[in-house]
Amino acid sequence: MPYQFSPEGVAVQEQVRRFMDTFIHPNEERYYSEREASPDGYPPVMDKLKAAAMERGLWNLFLPGLDADHLGTPLSNVDYAPVSEMLGGVEFAPEVLNCSAPDTGNMEILHRYGTESIKRLWLEPLLAGEIRSAFSMTEPDVASSDATNIGLRIERTGDGYTLNGRKWFSSGAASPRCKVMIVMGVTDPDAAPHHRQSMIVVPKDTTGVSLGLLPTVFGYSEHGGHPEVVYRDVHVPAVNLLGEEGSGFAIAQARLGPGRIHHCMRAIGVAERALELMVTRSLERSAFGSSLAHKGLIQTWIADSRIEIDMAREYVMKAAHLMDTVGNRAAASEIAGIKAAVPRVALRVIDRSIQVHGGAGVTQVTPLARMYAHMRTLRIADGPDEVHKMTVARQEIRKHSPGFRMGATG
Numbered sequence: 400m401p402y403q404f405s406p407e408g409v410a411v412q413e414q415v416r417r418f419m420d421t422f423i424h425p426n427e428e429r430y431y432s433e434r435e436a437s438p439d440g441y442p443p444v445m446d447k448l449k450a451a452a453m454e455r456g457l458w459n460l461f462l463p464g465l466d467a468d469h470l471g472t473p474l475s476n477v478d479y480a481p482v483s484e485m486l487g488g489v490e491f492a493p494e495v496l497n498c499s500a501p502d503t504g505n506m507e508i509l510h511r512y513g514t515e516s517i518k519r520l521w522l523e524p525l526l527a528g529e530i531r532s533a534f535s536m537t538e539p540d541v542a543s544s545d546a547t548n549i550g551l552r553i554e555r556t557g558d559g560y561t562l563n564g565r566k567w568f569s570s571g572a573a574s575p576r577c578k579v580m581i582v583m584g585v586t587d588p589d590a591a592p593h594h595r596q597s598m599i600v601v602p603k604d605t606t607g608v609s610l611g612l613l614p615t616v617f618g619y620s621e622h623g624g625h626p627e628v629v630y631r632d633v634h635v636p637a638v639n640l641l642g643e644e645g646s647g648f649a650i651a652q653a654r655l656g657p658g659r660i661h662h663c664m665r666a667i668g669v670a671e672r673a674l675e676l677m678v679t680r681s682l683e684r685s686a687f688g689s690s691l692a693h694k695g696l697i698q699t700w701i702a703d704s705r706i707e708i709d710m711a712r713e714y715v716m717k718a719a720h721l722m723d724t725v726g727n728r729a730a731a732s733e734i735a736g737i738k739a740a741v742p743r744v745a746l747r748v749i750d751r752s753i754q755v756h757g758g759a760g761v762t763q764v765t766p767l768a769r770m771y772a773h774m775r776t777l778r779i780a781d782g783p784d785e786v787h788k789m790t791v792a793r794q795e796i797r798k799h800s801p802g803f804r805m806g807a808t809g
Contacts, residue, residue, distance in 0.1 A: 402720035408478025415457060415482050415496075422451050423492050430491055439575050440622040448495045449528055459526055461498045461661065462506060476657075476719035480664050484712075487668025490769070497526070501534040501570055504658040505581050508598070508650055512641040517600055521579045533572035535582040535601075535628055536651065539565060544786045546648055547592040551584035551630060553599055559636045560586075560599060565611070567627040568780075573613055574623030578603055582630070583651060586644045596647030600639040607633035617772035656727040656734050659781050663715050663741040666777060667708065669770050670745040674704045676765065677752035684755070691755060700751040711737075711744045735790035742777040743784075749774060 404412070426444055433442030452458055460474050460482055474482065486492040493499035502525055509522040524530045541548035551564025562584060571577050579602050586597040601608065611627035613620075642650055678701060681691040691697045718737050721730035749771045753760030760767045778784050789805070796803045 402477045402716055402723075404478055404481075405475065408474055411457070411460065411474060411478065412481045412485075414455060415485055418452065418455065418457055419485055419489070419492065422448055423489050423495065427489060434622065441574075441576060445491070445494065449497070452496045453528070457496050458528075459497050459506075461503050461657075462510065476660060476722045477716065480660075480716060480719050483661055483664035484668040484671070487665025488672040490766070490773075493665065497528045498661075500658060500661065502532050503661060504654045505532045505534055507657060508581065508641060508654045509600075511653070512598075512646075512650055513600070514638050516638055517641075521600060524578075530578040531571055531574055531576045531623070533569040533577050533580040533603075533623075533628075534654075535566040535569040535572070535580045537566060537568040539567045539627065544783050546583070546596065546651055549583060549585060549596060551582065552588075553582075553584040553586045553597055555586070555637075556634065559634055560640065562599070562601065562607075562630040562633040562635070565627060565629050567612065567614070568625045569628045570621075570625050571623035572603065572628055573610055573626045577623060580608075580628070581641070583647050586647075590645055593648045594645040596651075597644050598641040598647045598650050599635060600641065601630070601633060601635055605633050605635060607631045616776055619769060619772050653727070655781055656722070656731070659734050659738045660715065660718055660722065662777055662781060663711075663718075663737045666741045666745045666774060667712050667715060669774060670704070670708045670711070670748040673745070673749040673752040673767060673770060674701070674708065676767065677701065677704065677748070677755045680752070680755050684757075697755060700755070704748045704751060707744045707747065711741045714740060732791050732794040735787035738781065739784045739787040739791070742774050745774045746771065746778075 426448065429444050430442050433444055434440055437443070461479055483493075483498070486496065486498060506522060506525050509518060509525070513522060521530075521532070525532055536546070536549070537543040538549055538551065541550060543549065551562060551566065553560050553562050562582060564584060566582070569580060572580060579600060581598055582601050583596055583598050585595050587595050589595075607630060609629045609631070611629050613624045613626045616625065641647075678692070681694075681697050681701070684691050686694075714733070715737050718730055718733035721733055727734070749767055753767050753771065756765055756767060759765055762768065793803065793805060
């Protein structure tokens with residue numbers, strides 16, 4: 400591949416590597432024990448870790464074009480990939496560097512489409528890590544993988560807009576630290592399908608906003624959860640609209656492209672962590688007269704895992720390079736391809752690691768069960784595998800039939 404890291408990128412990658420070794424890994428046990436004991440699920444050690452990251456300028460590294468006043472050195476997608484991979488190996492590490500979803504995507508669209516007042520009210524505290532946010536797009540009653548199905552109404556009323564509808568899987572919205580949500584809904588049901596939707600900023604404490612069902616994911620209840628959010632006659636000022644009316648679908652695509660590659664970058668880190676645990680456990684555990692590391696089947700699992708991770712990483716790096724050089728739209732097929740491929744690679748590696756760990760692998764004794772639940776969810780989050788494969792297939796077919804359109808009957 401023609402990509403290469405910039406000198407600045409290499410320097411930041413090394414800084415993050417040292418930060419992980421010095422601050423993140425030694426505090427993993429403390430983080431989880433404090434989170435368990437905290438009334439609101441927020442461990443005090445997180446603030447100390449964030450302060451250490453900010454002091455070193457390891458902050459908001461995901462956002463290209465950010466000015467120096469907001470700390471951190473914005474990196475290209477290629478430069479950021481190894482950083483995100485390192486962070487992905489530890490569940491809470493992205494938040495320490497203010498590089499965690501859904502805040503990353505929300506900050507990007509607030510930066511690109513928000514008015515100056517919205518940036519001052521919401522983007523600046525997000526950039527400072529003072530608050531968290533949620534992205535309210537998925538709905539319980541429709542197949543939200545097709546965003547044209549979305550039904551929540553955003554109607555112009557007086558000096559603003561009024562929202563009515565239900566969302567769910569608004570990740571993190573149940574956290575007390577979540578103060579604002581970006582909501583996608585229909586402003587003009589009579590417009591063309593991809594111009595019916597708009598996005599709008601809704602403070603969580605706005606009258607009419609309430610939380611409903613708080614589903615668990617494979618039995619896990621994450622901090623902030625993935626709750627249902629009910630919007631009942633929720634009124635916000637017109638200035639809260641992001642971009643123009645009818646631009647919601649385009650903004651969603653602009654947000655989800657970088658978000659998907661970030662997910663895949665972190666998934667590589669998850670797979671690397673699972674492989675490391677697999678190898679370590681195979682050396683510690685013996686059966687039938689020798690360590691598991693001596694068994695041919697286990698060696699095959701280790702080798703397959705290394706090969707698959709390295710192949711997946713190259714695919715991600717190709718997508719990152721294209722995003723940097725020709726733009727997200729031109730890299731759409733590669734972004735869709737990695738989103739379909741990488742979580743499945745991570746799942747295979749985690750599954751092998753669970754087998755090597757035996758019963759312990761499916762308990763809280765190791766991080767593997769939680770990792771598996773998260774990676775399995777990632778095959779649905781930000782669009783299911785099947786939709787991303789449709790994108791790849793459509794691009795491939797058009798190489799042979801440029802006029803090909805989805806939904807044609809003949």
